[in-house]
Amino acid sequence: MSHPVLEISSMSVDYLVDPVVHAVRDVSLTLARGEVLGLAGESGCGKSTLAYAVTRLLKPPASIVGGRALFHSREGYAIDLGELHGEELRAFRWDKVAMVFQGAMNSLNPVIRIRDQLEDVFTTHRPDVDKRRRRERCAELLTRVGVDPGRLNAYPHELSGGMRQRVMIAMALALDPQVLIMDEPTTALDVVVQREILQEITRLRAELGFAVVFITHDLPLLLEISDRIAVMREGRIVELADARTLYTAPTHEYTRQLLDSFPSLTGTRGGFVRDGSQASPAAPARTEVAS
Ligand SMILES: Nc1ncnc2c1ncn2[C@@H]1O[C@H](COP(=O)(O)OP(=O)(O)OP(=O)(O)O)[C@@H](O)[C@H]1O
Numbered sequence: 001m002s003h004p005v006l007e008i009s010s011m012s013v014d015y016l017v018d019p020v021v022h023a024v025r026d027v028s029l030t031l032a033r034g035e036v037l038g039l040a041g042e043s044g045c046g047k048s049t050l051a052y053a054v055t056r057l058l059k060p061p062a063s064i065v066g067g068r069a070l071f072h073s074r075e076g077y078a079i080d081l082g083e084l085h086g087e088e089l090r091a092f093r094w095d096k097v098a099m100v101f102q103g104a105m106n107s108l109n110p111v112i113r114i115r116d117q118l119e120d121v122f123t124t125h126r127p128d129v130d131k132r133r134r135r136e137r138c139a140e141l142l143t144r145v146g147v148d149p150g151r152l153n154a155y156p157h158e159l160s161g162g163m164r165q166r167v168m169i170a171m172a173l174a175l176d177p178q179v180l181i182m183d184e185p186t187t188a189l190d191v192v193v194q195r196e197i198l199q200e201i202t203r204l205r206a207e208l209g210f211a212v213v214f215i216t217h218d219l220p221l222l223l224e225i226s227d228r229i230a231v232m233r234e235g236r237i238v239e240l241a242d243a244r245t246l247y248t249a250p251t252h253e254y255t256r257q258l259l260d261s262f263p264s265l266t267g268t269r270g271g272f273v274r275d276g277s278q279a280s281p282a283a284p285a286r287t288e289v290a291s
Pocket residue numbers: 015017021023041042043044045046047048049050061062217
């Protein structure tokens with residue numbers, strides 16, 4: 001693959017409980033610069049553990065028992081994430097690889113205005129940016145994620161869940177990261193808000209050029225937004241293909257089962273819609289190729 005931004009090799013993670021849980025088993029995955037990689041699989045298959053392992057957010061009893069993750073900067077150097085510690089690691093997480101998790105919106109401090117929480121990212125990580133510029137950046141960021149900058153003075157409880165999650169996305173994008181890892185970022189939101197936010201992310205990705213790892217058990221959603229999809233089962237990646245191929249010609253039995261578990265995807269002409277375009281009539285319907 002040309003120009004990877006993230007290279008995960010033979011990553012294995014155990015939870016050191018009794019009996020030991022082998023949550024991630026020998027996973028290798030490469031994320032290309034600017035691509036959206038979907039990570040699908042049932043609850044408990046190890047998706048979050050993998051994301052936390054890559055970003056080094058795992059806590060005991062979790063233990064990385066093998067493999068490594070390399071980040072390739074657009075400036076041309078590589079960083080072994082296993083070798084970052086303390087301050088370096090914290091800075092890396094905002095600066096290069098940012099994350100948005102399902103409950104992220106609840107991690108906003110309820111007694112601090114949105115503006116101050118956003119500004120804090122700059123004060124901490126970009127101390128050389130002066131106050132005026134910081135304020136401008138915060139307004140720009142909110143506008144970018146579709147929130148009226150007039151809400152900068154609001155407290156989190158004055159915003160809806162969708163708005164708060166957008167604020168978290170704005171924060172994740174504040175330092176212009178090269179990778180955005182999103183673990184069920186919209187699951188707690190209603191479907192309309194979920195769609196709006198996903199469209200926003202797709203648009204921002206095109207505008208800013210970051211790559212996205214999008215984690216969810218919602219395969220239909222991944223088919224819409226991903227360039228490639230990795231299907232995970234019991235800690236392993238069992239299939240990895242571009243979204244259309246995965247949908248039209250899945251090779252692994254488990255992928256077929258997963259596709260079949262979403263009634264909206266079955267039928268002779270499925271609802272595969274990406275970037276507003278219908279599946280090509282030449283593309284075989286998935287059910288025809290399933291053996
Ligand atoms: N703290 C823990 N101690 C022991 N086992 C754990 C712990 N956290 C997770 N696991 C186990 O590790 C496996 C992978 O869990 P993980 O949360 O990564 O899966 P997931 O695919 O992200 O699931 P979900 O979609 O429900 O978040 C599961 O079997 C889970 O029970």
